Amino acid sequence: MSLRKLFSLITIFAVTVFVTVLVCGIASKDLVTQEAVTLLIRKRDLKGNLSLNKKNELFYVFVNWLEVIFWRLDALFHFFPSILKTLIWTRSFLNILILLPLLMVFSVIFYLFKNKVIRILLLSILVWYVLPVNQWISTTYNNALVNSGLNIANFSRQQNRWIWGGDRLNEGYYPYTSFKFNWKQKHEDGKAEFKIGSLGHYQLFVNGRYVGHGPSFAVYPRVYYDTYNIAEYVLSGENEIEVIVNYVSEQTHEYYHYPQPGLLVGGLIKDGIIYQSLSDWRFWKVASLINWENAKRISADAGYAEIVDLTSFPKKYQRASVIKLNEYKLEPRPLPLLTQRREKPPFYKNMLNLGSFSTGYLQIDSQLKNPCLITINWLIKNQKTSDSYFNQSDRVNLPAGNNSWIQFSRRSGEFVYLDSGSCQGSLTPSFIHIGMPFDALKYTYSGIALDENIFKISLNSLINNVQNHFEDCVEREKAMYVGDAFQVSKCLAVSGNGGLIKEMIRRFAQRQEENGMIPSMTPANVKQYIPSYSLQWVVWLSWYVKEFNDNNFAMEMKPCLIKLMNWASRRESALNGLLSNSLGEQDWWDFIDWTPIDSSLAYQTALQIWYYRALEAASGIYGVDNAAEYHQKAEKLKQGLINLAYDKRLGLFADSFNNEQKAGFGLITNSLAGMVGLFPNKSESANAYAYLAKQGNIYTDSPYSQSWVIEWLLNNHDYNQALSLIRGYWGSMVNNGASSVYETYRPIKGESGSYSHAWGCGPLYFYQKLARPQEDKK
Template sequence: MTGRPHPGGTDRWRASWITDPAFAGLAPIERRMKELEMTKEQPGGPEERYSARHMLVRREFELETLPGEAWLDITADDYYKLYVNGAYVGQGPAQSGFDRYWFNSYEIADLLVAGANCIAVHVYYHGPVSRSYNSADLRQGLIAQLTTDRTPLLGTDRRWRWKTADEFTRGERIGYNTQFAEPIDFRRKAVGWKTAGYDDSAWSEPAEHPGPDYSLHPQPTPVVQTYEVAPRQVSRLGPGHYLLDFGHELTGQLKLAMQGSPGSQVELRCGEELEPGGRVRWEMRCNCAYREVCTLSGGRDELEQYDYKAFRYAEIIAGPGASVDESSFAAVVRHYPYDPDAHRFVASDGRLQAIWDICANAVRYGTQEHYTDCPSREKGQYLGDNTVIMHTHLYLTGDTRMTAKALRDTASTASICPGLIAVTPGHFMQEIADYSLQWPMQIWTHYMHSGDLALLRELLPAVRGMLAHFERYARADGLLEQVADKWNLVDWPDNLRDGYDFSLTKPVGPGCHNLINAFYYGALRHTRMIEAELGADTSGLDAQLAKVRSSFRSAFLLEREQLFADAEGSSHASLHANMLPLLFGMEEEAERPAIVALLRRKRLACGVYMAYLLLQALAAAGEREAVHELIVCEDAHSWQTMLREGATACFEAWSKDSKWNTSLCHPWASAPIPLIVEAVIGLEIVEPGWKKAHLNPRLPAELEAFELELTIATGRLRLRYENGRMDVTAPPGTAIESSSPIVRVLADE
């Protein structure tokens, strides 16, 4: 079942926020602040006292006749899972600030019965400051309202019944305060609480919410998709001891049934890979420890975990007096709705095919209620990661709702700092200058795919505010110097900066360096494109662009080498210091061969995130053969290395051991997908919303045949290449132009 706004929306709530009585009367804590002002967690503080709290609430009601339609609007802080008459309905909301809190709407008429009905909700409050939840602010609770045939029937109030989910005992923290392990004691579980007729007489009244400071709005994206998958392989390692292989990385929870004497235990271990001896590596290299123990009730106990993990393998160990039902083994997978038929790519070049597939998997499982940098250690949406992820997601799905939400998520942080926060949602207030300056480029990418002019207009004030913030650091010549209120990242991990010759302390010290100014120029350039599209006067930006470009060249150009240096006074020309000037057109034509030669020589001497910008720079310079060669190369730094190491989703770094805490599902490494489409195949959007596209293939000899189908703003676009001929079928509303003799544009049937 999917959540969507019901007809007419919700203009006025006739429900009250209800809360765990432990939170009643607590004053909310303000967590939105600049990074340098962020307070650290204190032992015994609110983050520790009020963390990993599971609240159950339920409401029974009678229906004499069944309604024609029934809409349930619901949201919770931090998160809910909703059931009607025992059936799972959905979960959410997407995390956001309380000043614009999302609610979900579900049409539940088909779940209702004549007579007694039950709405049951499992609410979770996370507690610590993290990237995964907007928590640690002592706001906790639930609001829900059922409307039948457009008449409010009931809403949350003190007539609902409340108790804690006592079977969940707080386990060890996982990742960067990302989640808690969930050791479950089935002896303490309220069995049957989701259905009508359950005896809740021992339950209590919930408390009223301490303050009406929430601004509720329909969630602009659908709720996450959930479904069950069986393991691809089950191996018995010993009596009551099983190894499950789901075949590839996924995101979700284990599901199984177990039984045994009261107090007997079953141990669960999950991981992304196996140890050399064939056991699950549950103490994962990404610094997540996925090990939990279930204590059995004496009857048949069915595992129902709350939070999700990123894993491929699971190990199940039944202790003395316990057993597990092998037929019940499954994973409940969850991610943002993803139609695997929304795109199709089949290539004769197995290297391209395999790379496409691992990148698609990472984006599929790494996109939850928001884009995540990884669905394991952090579960956070990083602004710079989105440069790569959203571009890939648009090609894979054609769904522009998530990209629009991500852009608005970033805009919402302007109230904290006009220069924007790098992680949103979540209350981990990290600031990265490089990332903020990529935001206008992301807005333009979304616009070209969506044609959404209204969103350009909506976001432009925040874009202008962001630029104004950075202009505080501008010298008389227009270059930025010592942008000290935000991290100057360059690349990550720091050993993949190609010897970048500038001290990147936090906060950064004195001096003027290349990369921050190249990104600044790129931000100005894309802002000028946005302004022009909206019909604004761009003369001021034109003058500013000319000034910054001239000053950049004066400060960083090594004239003899015809390369750009890393910083003023440096003679070192890194890969990073040259890819962005090439991408943004800051070089002169005579300098281009030297820059391209440097990029070709240094190859992928960068992190996987900056590899996207490197490939884009080579494509912008017309070096499309080099783009293909780097995508499929066999270097140590390559997607082929990931595949050699068994990747089923692209990694956080080039290899498992090239970073101290490598996640094996990290969608910021998915650069090949947009580059295969745009540089290898040669498909380029010319008019926003796919009204017009150019197709100028320059295919490598190894790519003898392929089929590419994409869902775009106007419908379905199909390309088929074999025997030296490329046939293209575009939907009505998209004009395909090509000067290539191998391209034949067919009429859409």
């Protein structure tokens, strides 16, 4: 073959591939997505109405098929995986041109080899990779192109975008903002996936149907986005996605305080061979909901009651704007979406009876003759009252006619009273239960009704409080504290759920301060530090690694662990490595439990016990280099506590102490000592409990610390007394009418605080521990 023919052959192939790649490069710049074609060949108003004549539609299909041809060329060279990985995934349009030599080499080889066998072999390779056209287009196009976010030339189809807009009020934003996206759909059975995140709560509707609430709040600088499969909501014809966002400009305990609002949008809607991009800000419209307000605050550090007027609507929607929020690191939510369970509880004389303490969203379907103002009061008891539980009192003004309204804010209670005033017509309320899916343990302990009811209220508290994070109380702050989360983890672990527990441990690690300390709560960026909670994080980590044999996670958390232990080490006193009650930190809280402790002297025994337990835990975690040092320090601290805090005459540990004095000998301190095995021997541990029981001191002020007492008895193998105490404490709540576990409680004093608190779920794993000795006897 002459050089001229070879040059001509190479030129023809080069020009062909260059033109194909160029067209596909332009196509990937959204020519094949509906919004870019709109800019080129269509006219489209803000509502999203489309018009497409036959000529333009043929051009539209032609451009789509050019893109398909390009990816079929990619398939021809699929047997060069390492080369393609280097060239294709580089996300550079110019690098695609490097494929030209490959095409040239292939063509030259085919031209030079006259042998029919070799040519048939080459053709067979081509046929092998081209024949499964439908399967290849579906798999390769979706996996290699769409899902990978491949960027040939600013490929914006899968780039999630931050948008915002609306009016401002006093240099701030209205708290509620509505975003809408409209399009016309020809086929109902296409793929439809919507990605959404926000710097505040959101509520999602598709064609007026409720889809979900979110997001799952992350620790700065991370922002999690949710992915919804909305195919079942898409209709043939006009379609609309609406997102309502509530941006709270003040600090709360529920999530990180963002300095500005933002809505993240992305995803695709497939209509035949056409893809509609949901990340294109040009087709999102926005309006401030000036008829929605944040009313009275639920509690000091929680969200707000809401006031909604559905009789007035924004007069005009404006085009949304792209905003730059480059400081955030976008990640898909690491946990499943929350599950929803809708039911219609009994509704009589304006009172909705949920059956048990529940958390979720109220829905009201109405048929009214006149506009109607309804006040919604969330209650614990079945009584007509305006005194709602934790200020959970919302107002909604419903218009005349048929309407359906779903509350924006998640609420909690056992009863809901609807004060409908002079409404003329019918109201049909329903309730949407919401929660994180997890494997729940079934009750199998005994046939005694009291035990089963104790198990039920403990499980109900767990179901309520396991949301996007382990919330301490679902009706107030909705914060995740270390102590509560550790207790919830023990309850979840009886039936697995290791992945869920690990993610929560990781979130606290992500909030670690520069000095090594772990704040008491997450994901909120509240500057609150509880030293016993920081130390409990180490115990929690050690417990998880042993419970689930997850040494890889231990290695992941190792830097955080060492940093935290160094923080504690720097604050040791010269006296046996003890930690003082007040370490001079800002926003410091010497919290152990709601039960009073005598902390009048320099060293609080409970804090030292948690430090001892953290040192022992750190020494046993896989991969810790200085484990021997931690163990040695733990033994030194233990001996110091026995010498300075233990009263040999009483056989009890003091609440606080110094070199010469001891103060208080409470149940909290001694239950912690017994739980971690700090007493000189088992006999003295049993005698200590017997002494306190003789004094009538067997109950604490919270189920959190009462769980320590139970674990102390279990360590002493005093199973009968442990069971008696469970029935006496949690059983008293059942007899008091509780359907979930209280935050603070003493059988004589009664309940206070929240009515569904995460740290009260202990019986779920107590009954499992109590069942083991029975099985051993059998």
